[in-house]
Amino acid sequence: MSTSTQHASFxxxxxxxxxxxxxxxxxxxxxxxxxxxxxxxxxxxxxxxAAIVFHRSxxx
Amino acid sequence: MxxxxxxxxxxxxxxxxxxxxxxxxxxxxLNEQVQDHHAHYGIERRDSVxxxxxxxxxxxxxxxxxxxxxxxxxxxxxxxxxAILEQGFGIRSSEHGPETRASAPGLQxxxxxxxxxxxxxxxxxxxxxxxxxxxLHVYAEPVPxxxxxxxxxxxxxxxxxxGAMEGxxxxxxxxxxxxxxxxxxxxxxxxSMPLTFTEKVGDREVVVTVRYQACSATDCLxxxxxxxxxPLSERNNVESDR
Numbered sequence: 001m002s003t004s005t006q007h008a009s010f011x012x013x014x015x016x017x018x019x020x021x022x023x024x025x026x027x028x029x030x031x032x033x034x035x036x037x038x039x040x041x042x043x044x045x046x047x048x049x050a051a052i053v054f055h056r057s058x059x060x
Numbered sequence: 061m062x063x064x065x066x067x068x069x070x071x072x073x074x075x076x077x078x079x080x081x082x083x084x085x086x087x088x089x090l091n092e093q094v095q096d097h098h099a100h101y102g103i104e105r106r107d108s109v110x111x112x113x114x115x116x117x118x119x120x121x122x123x124x125x126x127x128x129x130x131x132x133x134x135x136x137x138x139x140x141x142x143a144i145l146e147q148g149f150g151i152r153s154s155e156h157g158p159e160t161r162a163s164a165p166g167l168q169x170x171x172x173x174x175x176x177x178x179x180x181x182x183x184x185x186x187x188x189x190x191x192x193x194x195x196l197h198v199y200a201e202p203v204p205x206x207x208x209x210x211x212x213x214x215x216x217x218x219x220x221x222x223g224a225m226e227g228x229x230x231x232x233x234x235x236x237x238x239x240x241x242x243x244x245x246x247x248x249x250x251x252s253m254p255l256t257f258t259e260k261v262g263d264r265e266v267v268v269t270v271r272y273q274a275c276s277a278t279d280c281l282x283x284x285x286x287x288x289x290x291p292l293s294e295r296n297n298v299e300s301d302r
Contacts, residue, residue, distance in 0.1 A: 011096040015131040018114055019089045025124050029083050031076040034062035039074060042124050050120045051144055054089055054113040 026052065081111035089113040101136070119148045136181040137256060142174040143185050156187075160288045165281045166274025167192045171288045173255070173266065177295040184255045188212055188270060188288075189248065196274045196281075197244035200230035204240050208273035208283040212251060215267035223254035235277065266290045 020026050029041040041052070062075050084090050091097075091114045095105055115138060116131035128148050130139060142153040157173040168191040174184050190210075192198055201209040214222045227250065230243035255266070268290065273283040 010100055010134055011093050013093060013114065013131075013133070015114070015116070015129070018131070019087050019116070019129065020118065020126050022126050022129060024126055026118060026120050026126055027087060029076070029087075031078055031083055033077070034066040034071075034075045036063070039076060041076075044074065045120070045124070047122050049122060049149060050124075051148065052118045052120065053144075054084070054117070055115045055138075056112040 081113075084111070084113045087113075089116075097134075117144055117148070119144075132183065134181070137183050138181065139183050140174040140185065143183070147185075158291065160290055162286050162288060164270075164284050164286045166196045166284075167198070167272070169270060169286055169288065171268055171270075171290060173290050173292060176291070177293040178255075178257050179295045179297045180257055180260055181297075182256070184257075184292075185252050186212075186214065186255055186266070186268065186290075187250060187252045188268065189250045190245065190270075190272070191248045192246050192274065195276050197233060197246040197276075198249075198272045198274055200243040200245055203242065207242075208271060210245065210251075211271045212253065213269045213271070214253070214255065215269070217257075217261060217264055217266070219257050219259035219261045221256045221258060223256070225251055225253045227251035260294050263291070263293045266292055 026041070030038055031041075033039045041050075062077050065071070066075055078084050081090060091112050094110070094112055098105065114131060116129065117139070118126050119128040119130070121127050130144065130148065132138070142156050145151055145153045153174075157176040159170055159172040161171075162169040170189040170191070172187055178184055190198065199207050199209045201211075203209040212225055214220070228245075230245050233242040233244040234240070235242075266289070268288045269285055270288065271283065271285045274281045
């Protein structure tokens with residue numbers, strides 16, 4: 001058994017438990033965009049497919 | 061803040077701001093492990109990093125139903141937009157890195173990377189397309205002794221992690237009178253593998269070797285090793301070029 005902490009494995013995440021599941025309708029989201037306009041996610045995409053990308057803040 | 065960020069980085073798609081992380085919490089995407097993740101990478105604890113989501117992508121169909129969820133184990137590693145479009149939606153992106161083509165016995169080869177540049181921890185994808193001549197096939201693993209299976213090798217570069225080859229399932233093939241069972245590809249086949257630079261190593265050339273043996277039902281051509289070279293420039297990550 002290794003006692004080294006330097007190569008400890010990356011803290012695991014069960015991604016199946018995070019966020020809306022496959023097969024569910026993505027919840028309604030209303031948030032301001034980069035121009036300060038309030039965007040309703042489903043209204044904005046109309047009847048089109050969409051990729052919703054989550055990432056950390058633009059601040060850091 | 062988002063307006064200036066979008067302008068600086070040439071972002072034309074919609075960016076949404078979740079001040080206070082209310083939507084992130086309601087969606088169940090709040091990253092409660094971020095301090096552990098940072099500790100793993102030796103990053104000092106900072107209270108300002110709370111409230112961020114797990115980085116990932118949800119793909120929605122026309123009705124708004126989630127059809128795919130794309131998360132990577134390390135928060136540092138991210139897919140390219142091209143990979144999300146091509147793998148997630150199955151549509152061919154109009155933009156990718158420069159292509160290299162080669163003619164070789166029994167087939168035409170085409171290879172390209174998602175982008176002409178790499179960023180640290182961005183997961184690029186190498187795509188190799190084989191257009192196999194009609195009447196010929198190429199063997200896939202596993203092969204009996206004496207045959208050469210299709211293999212794609214990327215020459216080692218320090219700091220470059222190369223993932224496993226992905227592609228369509230090869231079809232079973234048997235030769236009448238022979239007791240050997242094969243798996244083969246024919247027609248046009250696209251294979252890909254993930255490439256991730258975990259450090260910046262300057263502008264590089266990715267050297268790809270495609271090994272294969274093309275055969276018909278009765279004859280085999282000599283096994284080949286074809287080298288393809290793809291130039292790749294180093295790019296700064298967003299947080300380090302502000």
